[in-house]
Amino acid sequence: MPSNVTLTATPDDGFLFDGWYDYYNDIKISDDSTYTLSVTSPGSYHYIAKFISISETTTIMTDGTKGDINGDGKVNGMDLLLMKQHILDVPGKKIAEGTEAFWAADMNDDGRINGMDLLLLKKKILT
Numbered sequence: 001m002p003s004n005v006t007l008t009a010t011p012d013d014g015f016l017f018d019g020w021y022d023y024y025n026d027i028k029i030s031d032d033s034t035y036t037l038s039v040t041s042p043g044s045y046h047y048i049a050k051f052i053s054i055s056e057t058t059t060i061m062t063d064g065t066k067g068d069i070n071g072d073g074k075v076n077g078m079d080l081l082l083m084k085q086h087i088l089d090v091p092g093k094k095i096a097e098g099t100e101a102f103w104a105a106d107m108n109d110d111g112r113i114n115g116m117d118l119l120l121l122k123k124k125i126l127t
């Protein structure tokens with residue numbers, strides 16, 4: 001007879017709940033802080049609740065300026081060129097994911113650098 005077990009995670013002040021993870025393979029199984037699992041056989045089940053520090057995420061978000069890919073404090077044609085080279089897959093010119101340059105180039109924060117970001121960067125330079 002399966003029975004349901006509900007896990008509830010409550011983040012402390014300054015933290016965001018990230019998700020429930022399988023202890024053994026570190027795969028996220030739920031984004032929801034309340035996770036109900038159906039237990040079908042007796043045994044041990046291990047799950048981990050992960051939390052993200054809000055102060056850490058906000059530091060990343062406020063560092064630098066959107067569009068300033070080379071970090072010289074200006075958003076101009078140089079940055080546009082860097083982004084173009086990344087989108088066109090120019091060897092050695094790829095912007096590494098997780099870096100400040102990547103964050104600056106990802107104008108709309110969707111985790112990718114593509115034509116949409118190029119358009120937004122052009123707009124920013126022209127205005």
Ligand SMILES: [Ca+2]
Nearest residue numbers: 068070072074
């Ligand atoms: Ca720049």
Ligand SMILES: [Ca+2]
Nearest residue numbers: 106108110112
């Ligand atoms: Ca983007």
